[in-house]
Amino acid sequence: RVSFCTVHELKQRLEAAGQAHVLRFWPELAAGERSSLAAELRPWEPRELRAHCEAAKRALTPARPPARPMEPVPQQLMGSAVRGHPEVLSRWEQRGFQLISENKVAVILLAGGQGTRLAVPYPKGMYNVGLPSGKTLYQIQAERIRKVQELAEVKHGNKCTVPWYIMTSEFTLEPTQRFFAEHDHFNLDKSDIIMFEQRMIPAVGFDGKIILEQKGKVAMAPDGNGGLYRALADSMILEDMDRRGIRYLHVYCVDNILVKMADPIFIGFCAEKGADCGAKVVGKTDPSEPVGVVCRVDGIYQVVEYSEVSQEVAEMRDEDGCLTYNAGNICNHFFTLDFLKSIAEEFEPKLVPHMAIKKIPFVDEQGNRVKPEKGNGIKMEKFVFDVFQFAKNFVVFEVSREEEFSPLKNAAGAGVKDSPVTARRALLWQHQRWALRAGGHFPNHQIPRSDWSEESEEPPLVCEISPLVSYAGEVQQGLWQWGKWVHLRC
Numbered sequence: 001r002v003s004f005c006t007v008h009e010l011k012q013r014l015e016a017a018g019q020a021h022v023l024r025f026w027p028e029l030a031a032g033e034r035s036s037l038a039a040e041l042r043p044w045e046p047r048e049l050r051a052h053c054e055a056a057k058r059a060l061t062p063a064r065p066p067a068r069p070m071e072p073v074p075q076q077l078m079g080s081a082v083r084g085h086p087e088v089l090s091r092w093e094q095r096g097f098q099l100i101s102e103n104k105v106a107v108i109l110l111a112g113g114q115g116t117r118l119a120v121p122y123p124k125g126m127y128n129v130g131l132p133s134g135k136t137l138y139q140i141q142a143e144r145i146r147k148v149q150e151l152a153e154v155k156h157g158n159k160c161t162v163p164w165y166i167m168t169s170e171f172t173l174e175p176t177q178r179f180f181a182e183h184d185h186f187n188l189d190k191s192d193i194i195m196f197e198q199r200m201i202p203a204v205g206f207d208g209k210i211i212l213e214q215k216g217k218v219a220m221a222p223d224g225n226g227g228l229y230r231a232l233a234d235s236m237i238l239e240d241m242d243r244r245g246i247r248y249l250h251v252y253c254v255d256n257i258l259v260k261m262a263d264p265i266f267i268g269f270c271a272e273k274g275a276d277c278g279a280k281v282v283g284k285t286d287p288s289e290p291v292g293v294v295c296r297v298d299g300i301y302q303v304v305e306y307s308e309v310s311q312e313v314a315e316m317r318d319e320d321g322c323l324t325y326n327a328g329n330i331c332n333h334f335f336t337l338d339f340l341k342s343i344a345e346e347f348e349p350k351l352v353p354h355m356a357i358k359k360i361p362f363v364d365e366q367g368n369r370v371k372p373e374k375g376n377g378i379k380m381e382k383f384v385f386d387v388f389q390f391a392k393n394f395v396v397f398e399v400s401r402e403e404e405f406s407p408l409k410n411a412a413g414a415g416v417k418d419s420p421v422t423a424r425r426a427l428l429w430q431h432q433r434w435a436l437r438a439g440g441h442f443p444n445h446q447i448p449r450s451d452w453s454e455e456s457e458e459p460p461l462v463c464e465i466s467p468l469v470s471y472a473g474e475v476q477q478g479l480w481q482w483g484k485w486v487h488l489r490c
């Protein structure tokens with residue numbers, strides 16, 4: 001990272017990068033605006049900035065890629081929590097708990113996104129989907145960490161910690177820190193919650209010029225969830241993990257209300273297979289579901305993102321009628337620390353950013369603020385899963401959608417999928433299933449078995465079980481009781 005002190009120097013650097021227009025309104029700026037604009041540009045070497053802007057412009061007219069042979073993931077790489085034999089699942093789970101009890105497992109939360117589709121002015125993790133308890137996504141996740149630690153402790157007799165690394169961005173760091181402090185870090189040890197920030201990069205117009213959002217402000221956006229690898233290096237997080245003796249990481253995206261933090265079965269499966277990298281998947285609901293698919297392209301494992309797959313490929317079916325590309329990515333990944341180190345030290349610069357055209361508010365030549373009606377700029381993002389290609393032993397783990405995947409992406413609306421309404425229902429249905437399976441009775445309510453899992457509808461009764469009572473539906477002696485732990489409304 002570089003610094004410059006004079007406006008002259010700043011001007012020279014921007015000219016070298018072909019971006020002198022950024023200082024167009026400099027004479028009108030107040031001192032504070034000048035220094036914040038200079039601070040935004042400070043991390044950028046002219047050569048790097050030029051390359052970024054040129055790459056964005058080039059991405060607009062991609063050379064037509066040769067049709068590449070795409071294949072589904074071969075069965076021998078796959079484990080399954082859905083079809084796996086109970087004894088095998090229990091073996092994986094035991095292995096996972098063993099590793100957790102040895103303080104070798106941590107979780108990394110990807111929480112730097114702006115949540116544009118959800119349209120709330122605060123980080124997604126602070127969202128309350130309307131559960132009886134009023135818990136937010138962050139609280140649910142914190143309590144699952146506490147529970148998984150406790151279960152490992154009960155099984156192995158030693159106190160253990162699953163550190164929680166949270167990647168934020170300029171948009172989410174400060175409100176997330178404040179929120180955690182206000183909630184007493186959800187009774188986790190503050191020193192085991194480590195927040196760090198991903199980088200921001202300038203949005204670029206179709207002409208290859210950086211977009212000015214205000215006279216003294218560049219339009220910046222986080223560098224995508226694949227910004228993780230640079231952020232880990234920038235903030236010395238890998239060193240922190242080493243110091244704590246962490247060996248295995250579960251990386252996940254903030255928006256999935258059913259996420260199993262540090263899932264012992266997944267960790268145990270990946271560890272037993274000697275994997276350095278793994279991904280959880282669910283069967284896709286339909287060809288147009290906006291999830292990436294895990295597959296092999298040119299013999300290399302990767303996720304083909306939903307925004308980059310053709311309709312024709314998405315709709316392909318096998319002879320039995322199943323979607324050929326059915327392994328839906330739920331943004332739950334497993335990495336060994338050694339693998340993360342190899343990415344940070346060697347492979348990160350090889351990750352190719354993906355281009356997205358967005359509506360980016362800007363100031364025109366006269367300095368008027370304009371809210372564009374259609375896409376006017378390019379955001380470049382790296383994707384977290386683009387490192388799969390560097391794995392020596394990649395595995396895939398299939399899980400049940402109704403138990404593990406209900407993402408919060410969109411604002412509520414009639415018939416809208418992946419919304420607060422669908423997330424709340426998915427969790428309530430799950431807890432109703434757990435309660436009934438555990439022999440729970442709901443006074444005055446006969447629930448026909450066929451009604452047990454209609455996630456598109458409101459469950460017949462409202463039953464929420466605290467993660468502090470049950471992590472994944474298991475029943476612990478002495479804890480399975482109604483009362484303050486279980487919110488019930490019939």
Ligand SMILES: CC(=O)N[C@H]1[C@@H](OP(=O)(O)O)O[C@H](CO)[C@@H](O)[C@@H]1O
Pocket residue numbers: 225253290291292293303305306328329330331383384385407
């Ligand atoms: C870059 C990236 O990680 N994309 C992921 C991620 O999508 P977003 O639309 O970026 O939230 O989560 C999806 C699952 O919710 C997954 O299917 C997809 O591949």
